[in-house]
Amino acid sequence: KVTMKTQFLTPQKVLGGDFFNKVCGHLKLLEKEYFGLEFRHHGGNYVWLELLKPLAKQIKCKSTYIRYCTIDFIIVAKCVCVCRYLFALQIKQDLSNGSLTCNDNSAALLVSHILQSELGDYDEELDCQHLEMKQYVPNQEYLDHKIIKLHKKHRGTSPAHSDIQLLEVARKLDMYGIRPHPAHDGEGMRINLAVTHSGVLVFQGNTKINTFSWAKIRKLSFKRKHFLIKLHDQPSCKDTLEFSMASRDVCKSFWKMCVEYHAFFRLAEEPKAIRKTLLSCKGSSFRYR
Known part of the structure; x- marks a missing residue:
């Protein structure tokens, strides 16, 4: 897990978007549309920095730490060097903290590509020492032998190509790019x-039990801590589904994420006028640009 801390001096009224551009400039990141700034909300949950709002209106506590350039939108595409490196870093972090769920074989394969990228070609003594010192997955002590065996097969692979292989394995995992938000159904x-x-998507544990595609959804909204999915007329099920979440803030945060994903992946261009849409919600003027 790599932690980088950088301080930025900015005016109090600076917009979130201007601050985000400053961070991307510092990282020399060109494909910035796939990334976002994340911070812990006063309610305890992590939320994305809104680009159209001033920092002062979003971050109330002066000691708030922004985890910058977390992956916002997961894509399956070839990306340039810096972007690919940050995607690989995100996978390493998600593996180490257990948020990327996968079976032992997939975990061992991912770590073997990480070793090739960080250490180069297999060396039994070096591999063993490195795995003793560094924890890549929570149950690593049971996987060491399998990781080393797989690392042997990557001889001659460059660090850059190892990162590509890491992304290729990760993107096929069911839980890659999934951020579970706890809730209760009706x-x-x-x-x-x-x-x-x-x-x-709806999961029970790590098992997907339902998918509501954008084409099926008529409207998404929230009321207090209740998240509502309104579907186009379907004879086999109710047209409105309701889920309760921990609080209004958590519910609104998830709704905002839905707004962002729908806009990013489904809209060819930004609407010129504010109008009622599939994701409009009474009591919130949030828009994703």
Whole structure:
């Protein structure tokens, strides 16, 4: 896990977008549309920095730490060097903290590509020492032998190509790019909600039990801590589904994420006028640009 801390001196009324551009300039990041700035909200949950609002209106606590350039939109495409490197860093972080769920074989394969990128070709003594010192996955002590065996097969692969292979393995995982948001369905059952390029997903644990594609959704909204999905007329199920989340702030944060994903993956251009859309919600003027 790599942690980088950088201080930026900015005016109090600076817009989130201007601050984000400053961070991207510092990192020499060109494909910045796939990234975002994330910080811990006063309610305890992580939220994305809004680009059209001043920093002062979003971050109330002076000691708030912004985890910068976290991956916002997961894409399956070739990207330039810096962008690819940051995607690889995100995978390493998600693996180490357990947020990227996968089976032991996939975890061992991912770590073997990381070793090739960081250490170069297989060396038994070096590999063993490195795995003793560095924890890549929570249950690593049970996977060391499998990781080393797979690392042997990557001989001659460059660090850049190892990062590409890492992304190729990760993108095929069911939970890659999934950020579970705990909720309860209408019957009180504990589930997780997530949003992806295809629509809104419902998980029970790590098992996907339902998918609401953007084409099926008529409207998404929230009321207090209740998240509502209104579907186009379907004879086999209700046209409105309701999920309860921990608080209004958590619910609104997830709704905003849905707004961003829908705009990013479904809209060819930004609407010129504000009008009622699939994701409009009474009581919130949030827009993603």
